[in-house]
Amino acid sequence: MLTRRHFIGLAGAAAGAVVLRSHGSSVAAPAPAATQATLGELPPESATTVVHDFTYVAAERPNALPCFGGRTAPIWTLSAETPLPVIRIRRGDTIAAHLRNDLKGQDVTIHWHGLRIPNREDGVPNLTQAPVPFGASFDYRFRPPDAGTFFFHTHCNTAEQLGRGLMGVLIVEGDESRPFDDEHILVLRDWSIDENGRFLPFVTNEAARSGTFGNIRSTNNEIAPTYDVPAGADIRLRILNVDRTRIMMAGIEGAEAFVIAIDGNAVEPFPLKTWQMGPAMRIDVAMRSPADGKVARLVDYFAPEPVPLAHFAAHGADRRTGALAPAPLIASPIPVPDLDTAEKLPFTFSQATDNSVAPTGPADGRFIDDLCTSKTVYWAINKQSWPMGDHLHVPPPLATLTRGKSYVFELINVTPHMHPIHFHGHTWKVLKSNKRKHLPVHHADTVLLLPNERVQVAFVADNPGDWMFHCHIIEHQETGMMGYVRVT
Incomplete structure (x- = not known):
């Protein structure tokens, strides 16, 4: 379970849960959130800027994830602590990420998906930087100007490297105008492994059509997990489709829900009926959890039969009364295009x-x-x-x-x-x-x-x-x- 205050992941070959915290360390006192209208106007770092230091080592780390059904697969990860690293910072903070490549025969980079950051930090091999070969390192340093739900992933040999797990989640706080009672991060993806834990081909002739789908669907590396939530509470769900191929039609059953952000960007809240999510797309949802003893669920309707992706079991007395009316998130300072002269x-x-x-x-x-x-x-x-x-x-x-x-x-x-x-x-x-x-x-x-x-x-x-x-x-x-x- 990936929640606001702590994140549950799986590390090592065992399938036991461990606490996964935002990786790295921070220094200095908090800095105010960026309010500038353009990327170029983001003020320079000062003595009060919070700098978060991260070290990521791309390596093969065999793991028996819960969704593998007892099989151990040679996944590739950026962290020895967890197969799903999560960064959580405040808007205006600086990320200083050190990447080392311990994958033999592979080049790597990190692309910070959805972030409006300087080109030299974008992580595209041979376009914005030289790819990082085996045994070498590269340092990224930037300040995200926008709050929201993002992720980071390799941009080298992407079908295989992403298919083996080389990615992480990035949460930039600072957009809530009113706090939520609880939060869950839901990372949706397929895995492609056979009965012996070997990876199936990542690229097939299906590349000429819709693409090659995995044979194991997962949420936070589990199959349709159940999360305990407070009853009658306003829950923020950060839903990320990080799959290589699968397009989903997300919806909530058993609870009222509103979309409050798309790709990390605030929107005027609107009721969630269904929202179609291709690979790399994200939505943030405000959900009013059901009454004590009831269960809501996240469902993918883009299938012959609805596929449950996660369950939310409500416990205790209702936290809130009345209809769900989520407060709009605080919009990020995205430049406004002039449509008359565009x-x-x-x-x-x-x-x-x-x-x-x-x-x-x-x-x-x-x-x-x-x-x-x-x-x-x-x-x-x-x-x-x-x-x-x-x-x-x-x-x-x-x-x-x-x-x-x-x-x-x-x-x-x-x-x-x-x-x-x-x-x-x-x-x-x-x-x-x-x-x-x-x-x-x-x-x-x-x-x-x-x-x-x-x-x-x-x-x-x-x-x-x-x-x-x-x-x-x-x-x-x-x-x-x-x-x-x-x-x-």
């Missing part, structure tokens, strides 16, 4: 053709090897496919943007499959869809495109650098549906 750019997500592979040649002095043939490339953005080999070969940018200017991207899906499209370093304002008339205007870093859907998103290009722009179904990313946008 430049409109279309991005079409399609299946690849023989001519889709990005052109050869050097990009700003970065080495580009001979490109592989397109037979293993299935997807494209604006008729260009990222060359085979994950991030090894860097093509030219899909677009070059002017710093400080407002843009509207029209995301156009011309395939029969869904694609969760993620943009690094910025937060989109999702404006409208041609298919979902009741899609609320909201901020997000990942937008799920339905088949043949057009979605308009707007943002201010205030963060300079080369920023990844890709589908977060990882097999789609690694077989062509990836590019980057340059902000100068």
Whole structure:
């Protein structure tokens, strides 16, 4: 169970629960939360800035997670203490993370998913930094300007490394206008292992369709766990889909619930009926727990039969009376795009053709090897496919943007499959869809495109650098549906 004050995880080969705290240490007195309107205006660190030091060592650590049914699998983790590290800081604090790579034959990086941080800290190999080889280290240092629910994960050999578990959760506090009675972090993902605990293939021919699904569904590395909660209480649920492939339709049964944040960004609370979550997407939910002795549950409806993901067993006297009316969260200082002057750019997500592979040649002095043939490339953005080999070969940018200017991207899906499209370093304002008339205007870093859907998103290009722009179904990313946008 991952709660506000402590986090329960599993470490080592045993399946017993241990206390998992936010890793690292902090120094100095608290600093005020950032209120600046743009990333560039975040004030410099001072003697009062809280600095949290973290050390993460990417390594193979065989583990018999509860969801493995007694099998031990050679998972890869960032921490020896727990397979699911959690960082919890306050907005305005600094993260100083030291990464060491102890995975033989692998390069690693850490991408801080959803954070508007300097480009050099974004963790994209060969684009924002050199990949970290076996035996080497790299240091990240940044201050998240936004509060919310985020996560961090590898961006090298992502299908396998993420599939083996190389990720963690990042909570940035400072958005609550009224405290909740309880909180639970719910990390949803599949595992792919056989009856002997060996990993199944992470990339298959299904990469040309919806992607390869795991055979074990888990929540916090358990199968449909039950959590004890106070009765009649307002509970904050931080729900993260960190799977490589699976798209979910999340809903709550047996309790009233409101969506209060999308991808960590505050929204005007609205009742949760269902919310479709592609890989990398998150929602924060305010749930009024049921009466004593009753059980509510988190359910995935995107299946032939609803799949229970977690249960919440209520105990004790009701904490609150009256209808659930969650207070809105405090919005983060995301720049407001000027829609009247914004430049409109279309991005079409399609299946690849023989001519889709990005052109050869050097990009700003970065080495580009001979490109592989397109037979293993299935997807494209604006008729260009990222060359085979994950991030090894860097093509030219899909677009070059002017710093400080407002843009509207029209995301156009011309395939029969869904694609969760993620943009690094910025937060989109999702404006409208041609298919979902009741899609609320909201901020997000990942937008799920339905088949043949057009979605308009707007943002201010205030963060300079080369920023990844890709589908977060990882097999789609690694077989062509990836590019980057340059902000100068």
